[in-house]
Amino acid sequence: MARLKLKEHLINRDWCKGCNICVHFCPKHVLELDSEEKVVAVRPEDCICCRLCELRCPDLAIEVITEQSDHDATSTSEDAVNTSEQDD
Amino acid sequence: MAIKDYIRQRYFPQMWCPGCGHGTILNALLRAVDELGLDKNSIVMTSGIGCSARISGYVDFHSLHTLHGRALAFATGVKLSKPELKLLVPMGDGDALAIGGNHFIHAARRNIDITAIIMNNRIYGMTGGQYSPLSGPGKKASTAPYTTIDNQFDVVNLSIAAGASFVARSTTYHVLECVDILKRAIQHKGFSVVEILSQCPTHYGRKNKEGDAVQMLEFQKKTTAKLGSKALENDPTLIPRGVFVDIDAPEYCEEYDKIMKRAMKETLQKEPLKNFGNQANQTCDMA
Numbered sequence: 247m248a249r250l251k252l253k254e255h256l257i258n259r260d261w262c263k264g265c266n267i268c269v270h271f272c273p274k275h276v277l278e279l280d281s282e283e284k285v286v287a288v289r290p291e292d293c294i295c296c297r298l299c300e301l302r303c304p305d306l307a308i309e310v311i312t313e314q315s316d317h318d319a320t321s322t323s324e325d326a327v328n329t330s331e332q333d334d
Numbered sequence: 335m336a337i338k339d340y341i342r343q344r345y346f347p348q349m350w351c352p353g354c355g356h357g358t359i360l361n362a363l364l365r366a367v368d369e370l371g372l373d374k375n376s377i378v379m380t381s382g383i384g385c386s387a388r389i390s391g392y393v394d395f396h397s398l399h400t401l402h403g404r405a406l407a408f409a410t411g412v413k414l415s416k417p418e419l420k421l422l423v424p425m426g427d428g429d430a431l432a433i434g435g436n437h438f439i440h441a442a443r444r445n446i447d448i449t450a451i452i453m454n455n456r457i458y459g460m461t462g463g464q465y466s467p468l469s470g471p472g473k474k475a476s477t478a479p480y481t482t483i484d485n486q487f488d489v490v491n492l493s494i495a496a497g498a499s500f501v502a503r504s505t506t507y508h509v510l511e512c513v514d515i516l517k518r519a520i521q522h523k524g525f526s527v528v529e530i531l532s533q534c535p536t537h538y539g540r541k542n543k544e545g546d547a548v549q550m551l552e553f554q555k556k557t558t559a560k561l562g563s564k565a566l567e568n569d570p571t572l573i574p575r576g577v578f579v580d581i582d583a584p585e586y587c588e589e590y591d592k593i594m595k596r597a598m599k600e601t602l603q604k605e606p607l608k609n610f611g612n613q614a615n616q617t618c619d620m621a
């Protein structure tokens with residue numbers, strides 16, 4: 247499978263509640279909360295596009311947009327399985 | 335379709351507290367439906383009352399927000415009248431197994447083609463943190479300031495004993511597993527039960543000193559293990575996750591259909607002139 251390349255993190259600041267779930271569980275420490283307790287991608291160059299932030303977010307507030315497949319296209323949680331570090 | 339096409343965006347941001355696991359269950363369910371390529375118009379979601387039950391307001395499917403504990407009764411009615419529709423029934427642990435416990439076991443016993451999703455946060459979130467039949471002993475709740483003494487149900491064993499033909503468990507930490515299991519459960523013909531351990535940081539977490547949402551997710555990671563894993567073999571006190579039962583068994587609507595056909599045929603043989611068969615046919619379509 248071709249490695250996914252990050253285009254951007256699409257963050258909905260109106261929906262994000264700053265719960266810190268995506269920040270804490272990002273395997274590459276890409277995300278942080280800002281002074282308003284909203285998530286921001288501070289190290290996007292480290293992102294491996296595993297999509298775990300997007301899948302775990304209770305508020306549907308973060309989306310990982312990749313080069314090969316933007317949000318309406320073929321990316322699925324199966325892509326996430328292939329690249330993820332989620333353990334047993 | 336994009337995930338956003340399956341929700342009613344006008345109701346967002348949703349009402350759940352920051353870090354509430356119910357939102358992650360919504361997220362996983364939307365992915366499952368999307369990956370199965372289901373048409374929104376082919377899905378009906380019924381729900382009862384509770385923080386969990388609010389989920390039916392956020393999905394852009396046909397939805398019925400009904401009475402506490404009665405979501406499965408409404409779903410049974412919908413399914414029997416329109417068996418071609420997919421029925422999804424998310425329920426809180428109180429909704430499904432306290433007030434709704436009787437509906438739950440009987441829906442399982444009938445093996446009616448409905449997907450029941452137990453959003454188990456081990457507490458009554460909506461009404462202020464009373465303990466539920468899934469809290470288990472030694473837990474703090476607003477109704478148990480000196481800790482609970484009640485044993486909890488094991489949802490998996492209860493569902494199997496009651497007759498569900500697909501039974502699985504996962505957690506909001508293991509979201510990829512959730513998506514995978516939900517896809518299988520939705521495709522399964524018969525009564526499927528998916529228990530998803532969820533977190534209520536506001537009541538359960540705070541009262542039981544389990545910390546915030548992140549810590550509660552770490553706890554789910556630490557205290558559960560995949561069926562058949564080394565971790566589970568080495569430590570049987572861990573809560574097993576995975577698919578426990580997935581069998582073919584006669585489905586209620588199909589059996590009902592067969593009985594209807596037989597009844598009509600026999601009536602027709604007995605009373606051919608009254609043309610009762612056609613009438614019965616019409617009633618059946620409208621039922």
Ligand SMILES: Cc1ncc(C[n+]2csc(CCOP(=O)(O)OP(=O)(O)O)c2C)c(N)n1
Nearest residue numbers: 384385386402426427428429457458459460
């Ligand atoms: C017939 C009836 N009895 C009691 C209530 C009060 N009530 C509302 S929600 C709820 C329990 C909610 O707990 P649960 O189903 O576990 O869902 P959660 O809020 O934790 O997601 C109760 C007892 C009610 N609405 N209707």
Ligand code: SF4
Nearest residue numbers: 262263265266268303
């Ligand atoms: S998981 Fe979602 S709501 Fe929580 S901080 Fe991240 S983007 Fe915001």
Ligand code: SF4
Nearest residue numbers: 272293294296297299
């Ligand atoms: S896609 Fe994965 S690596 Fe990238 S920010 Fe999200 S969790 Fe981190």
Ligand code: SF4
Nearest residue numbers: 350351354385459534
């Ligand atoms: S009270 Fe608990 S279950 Fe209800 S929304 Fe808040 S965290 Fe979720």
